[in-house]
Amino acid sequence: MLAADGLSFAYQGEPVVAQIGLSLPRGEMLGIIGPNGSGKSTLLGLLCGMLSPQSGSVELMERPLADYSRAQVARRLGLVPQNAELASGFTVRETVLAGRFALMGGRMFENAQDRQAAAEALELTGLTELQERRAGELSGGERQRLALARALASEPQVVLLDEPTSALDLKHQRMIMELLERACAQRGLAVGLVSHDLNLAGMYCHHLLLLSNGRALASGPPDQVLTPELLSRAYGVEVAVDQEPSRGRPRVTLRASELS
Amino acid sequence: MRATPKNLLWVCLGLFGLLVVALLIGLGLGTVSLTPGQFMEWLGGELEGAPAIILGQLRLPRLLLAGLVGACLGLSGAVFQAMLRNPLAEPFILGVSGGAACGAVVAVLIGIAGLWGQSLLAFGGALGTVGLVLAIARRRGSLETSTLILSGVMINAFFTALIMFVISTTSDQKLHAILFWLYGDLAAANLPKVWLLLPVTVLGTAVIMFFAKHLNLLTAGGMAASTLGVAVERVKLTMFLVVSLLVGVTVSLSGLIGFVGLMVPHLVRMTLGHDHRLLLPASALFGASFLMLADTAARTIISPSSLPVGVVTAFLGAPFFVLLMARRGSRWW
Numbered sequence: 001m002l003a004a005d006g007l008s009f010a011y012q013g014e015p016v017v018a019q020i021g022l023s024l025p026r027g028e029m030l031g032i033i034g035p036n037g038s039g040k041s042t043l044l045g046l047l048c049g050m051l052s053p054q055s056g057s058v059e060l061m062e063r064p065l066a067d068y069s070r071a072q073v074a075r076r077l078g079l080v081p082q083n084a085e086l087a088s089g090f091t092v093r094e095t096v097l098a099g100r101f102a103l104m105g106g107r108m109f110e111n112a113q114d115r116q117a118a119a120e121a122l123e124l125t126g127l128t129e130l131q132e133r134r135a136g137e138l139s140g141g142e143r144q145r146l147a148l149a150r151a152l153a154s155e156p157q158v159v160l161l162d163e164p165t166s167a168l169d170l171k172h173q174r175m176i177m178e179l180l181e182r183a184c185a186q187r188g189l190a191v192g193l194v195s196h197d198l199n200l201a202g203m204y205c206h207h208l209l210l211l212s213n214g215r216a217l218a219s220g221p222p223d224q225v226l227t228p229e230l231l232s233r234a235y236g237v238e239v240a241v242d243q244e245p246s247r248g249r250p251r252v253t254l255r256a257s258e259l260s
Numbered sequence: 261m262r263a264t265p266k267n268l269l270w271v272c273l274g275l276f277g278l279l280v281v282a283l284l285i286g287l288g289l290g291t292v293s294l295t296p297g298q299f300m301e302w303l304g305g306e307l308e309g310a311p312a313i314i315l316g317q318l319r320l321p322r323l324l325l326a327g328l329v330g331a332c333l334g335l336s337g338a339v340f341q342a343m344l345r346n347p348l349a350e351p352f353i354l355g356v357s358g359g360a361a362c363g364a365v366v367a368v369l370i371g372i373a374g375l376w377g378q379s380l381l382a383f384g385g386a387l388g389t390v391g392l393v394l395a396i397a398r399r400r401g402s403l404e405t406s407t408l409i410l411s412g413v414m415i416n417a418f419f420t421a422l423i424m425f426v427i428s429t430t431s432d433q434k435l436h437a438i439l440f441w442l443y444g445d446l447a448a449a450n451l452p453k454v455w456l457l458l459p460v461t462v463l464g465t466a467v468i469m470f471f472a473k474h475l476n477l478l479t480a481g482g483m484a485a486s487t488l489g490v491a492v493e494r495v496k497l498t499m500f501l502v503v504s505l506l507v508g509v510t511v512s513l514s515g516l517i518g519f520v521g522l523m524v525p526h527l528v529r530m531t532l533g534h535d536h537r538l539l540l541p542a543s544a545l546f547g548a549s550f551l552m553l554a555d556t557a558a559r560t561i562i563s564p565s566s567l568p569v570g571v572v573t574a575f576l577g578a579p580f581f582v583l584l585m586a587r588r589g590s591r592w593w
Contacts, residue, residue: 087534154488
């Protein structure tokens with residue numbers, strides 16, 4: 001669905017992302033992990049077309065991303081940035097309906113299909129009860145779910161998310177990850193997410209891409225990427241890796257430094 | 261209120277009713293009182309003499325102009341607030357009206373007489389000021405309140421100085437008229453002015469309404485709007501061109517009437533919510549009624565003398581502004 005090749009981006013002469021290639025096939029979830037400043041968010045910006053790469057290319061459904069208009073991109077790709085912009089005065093329901101913009105074309109008002117899609121997105125993110133509240137009255141976690149609901153309302157084939165669970169409690173972390181997992185399995189959604197939570201990414205993603213200083217240090221299934229050697233090279237700390245009990249995926253534990 | 265075609269129709273009908281009431285009040289009240297009987301005669305075309313002239317040639321054009329100016333200002337306020345993502349944005353406070361006034365004064369100074377020439381230069385002045393405000397806002401993605409107010413104060417100070425400079429070179433007998441115009445005055449209303457503003461208002465409203473959905477997303481932010489499919493730069497450019505035109509022509513015809521663009525959209529939001537598909541037409545219609553009533557008050561409060569209508573709107577608007585500023589940071593935006 002989404003593929004990138006040889007992506008490079010420099011900010012004021014400093015390379016932030018260098019020579020990164022990835023592919024995001026239908027029905028798969030890719031986790032992009034790496035330490036602070038390793039270029040994760042920049043990579044996401046390049047993948048959704050908000051940033052233009054200095055070299056390399058991004059293809060959305062086998063066509064260069066640059067050939068699409070913003071509305072055409074929005075019909076295929078949803079983005080949930082870390083601190084998503086929401087209009088505080090709009091209600092939750094209005095915010096999610098606004099996600100239908102690209103599909104409405106010249107229509108002034110939403111039709112039954114638009115309302116149906118919005119209602120589903122609200123249901124999936126557990127916001128149905130809150131739909132008449134104003135976005136400005138929501139908690140950080142609720143805002144994060146609202147931004148996801150708005151992106152899902154446009155029924156995209158690809159969703160990119162930046163730290164979608166950073167403000168969420170355990171219950172809602174699982175809710176979001178499992179709704180993405182279900183959408184991958186049932187609707188063939190392709191998901192790319194940036195995460196700091198290695199364990200959560202390891203538990204739900206099909207593939208992981210480990211970035212370090214803007215370069216791809218490793219890429220593959222979680223058990224091949226979440227290894228003590230690779231992680232200590234990327235993060236510069238010692239970690240222990242064992243298996244988590246529910247799915248047998250790798251579990252990363254930080255080792256405390258020696259007391260001096 | 262949910263933005264549905266039915267609700268839009270109800271809102272428009274209701275506010276149109278208010279508009280008719282405001283028009284009737286404005287026609288009826290004034291230094292010369294008229295009986296309902298005379299009014300009915302006038303409607304039937306049977307009234308003659310002074311009362312007919314007062315109704316047909318003084319009050320009616322003045323009310324129509326007030327309505328159109330109010331609609332333009334209400335709409336411009338709503339658009340500025342969405343584009344700059346700041347609830348205090350408004351043509352007068354931003355200095356855009358000042359820029360337009362400066363353009364109109366320059367038109368008079370260099371001898372471009374006539375409504376069209378003045379309006380054109382006022383449009384240029386408004387456009388230049390909008391460009392300046394945008395250049396300031398661009399650095400931040402939105403215009404913070406302190407920056408907005410400070411830049412507005414400075415832009416207004418500069419234009420006031422420039423206008424005073426021009427006034428100082430003109431003869432004394434024009435002073436009263438210029439001074440009234442600077443405070444926003446509709447006393448010089450006539451039908452040619454109405455015929456100039458009417459197509460501008462209709463065209464501007466139509467274009468702005470077309471972008472109501474876009475404005476909904478831009479209220480969230482440029483990044484969100486862009487990822488959801490809005491061609492942000494193009495829409496912003498179009499919107500700023502259109503509101504500059506509305507403000508420019510309005511100012512050249514009626515002077516500096518402040519705070520309408522602030523109060524009207526806010527009062528509408530409090531009752532109808534933030535969706536621009538309702539907010540924009542409601543702001544235009546309510547702005548029209550609002551300014552008709554404000555101008556009627558300006559004509560009657562100190563009758564037989566009259567006030568510039570800008571004095572009335574400032575009496576109401578300045579406290580409103582302070583109230584909004586005090587509540588800034590609350591959840592409305």
